[in-house]
Amino acid sequence: MFRLPKADRLVRRSQFEALYSAPGKRAGRYLVVFSAPAPAGVLRHRLGTTAAKRTFHDSCERNRAKRLLRESFRLLRPEIPGPPRDFVLVARRPILSAREPQVRADFSSILRKNGLMSGR
DSSP states (O other), X not given: OOSOOGGGBOOXXXXXXXXXXXXXXXXXXXXXXXXXXOOTTOOSOEEEEEOOTTTOOSHHHHHHHHHHHHHHHHHHGGGOOSSOEEEEEEEOGGGGGOOXXXXXXXXXXXXXXXXXXXXX
């Protein structure tokens, strides 16, 4: 129930690189969003997360940042309309002082500003 199945995650380097080279990088206070339409045959929105070692020196910091990104995506995914998309969320340093609702609000704001989600 509270998990993101492996089929809904991006795991290969080539999947990440495809999104990094796609147009449409969007930045917020806690994260940077890369997004593109998913390949044919994908049925749901998929997610990849990164937290750079140069930004987050300790593994516990990287893990917390990625956990916050995954949970924010998991809670917002039902509200993202349209055909399936792939997302890569890159954590920024301020995420360490944030709570999940703040990260989710930042992600939601980015999606609304770029027409990927309707406003409430």
